[in-house]
Amino acid sequence: MSYRYSDENTPPPARKASEVAQTTFEHVYEVDPRLMQTHVLQQVFPNWDTLRIMHARHDHLEWMHHHFAHTTISGSELMGDTTT
Known part of the structure; x- marks a missing residue:
């Protein structure tokens, strides 16, 4: 087993996803x-x-919904409410 700091801590070059976001x-x-x-x-x-x-992240969201949400809706349902 080997460890190289640069391999472990340097993400791939970022690509611009929008004016305020990036993806690695x-x-x-x-x-x-x-x-x-x-x-x-x-x-x-x-x-x-x-x-x-x-x-x-999906496990975390499922846990949060199970413990704290009375109802969950999808993003598309939410967007449908704003466009009509």
Whole structure:
């Protein structure tokens, strides 16, 4: 087993997703860090931790819905309410 700091802590080059967001890994979108430097201290996240959080998001949302939501609606249902 080997460990290389640059391999573990340097994400792939960011691609611009919008004016305020970027993506590094597939399906991982984040606020452009340049927009957050004034108010939020940026931390170095290992690549494996970013991917772990991303893969666990559905379990986390399911748990939150089960414990705190009386009703859940999809984004498309919500958008349908605003466009009519």
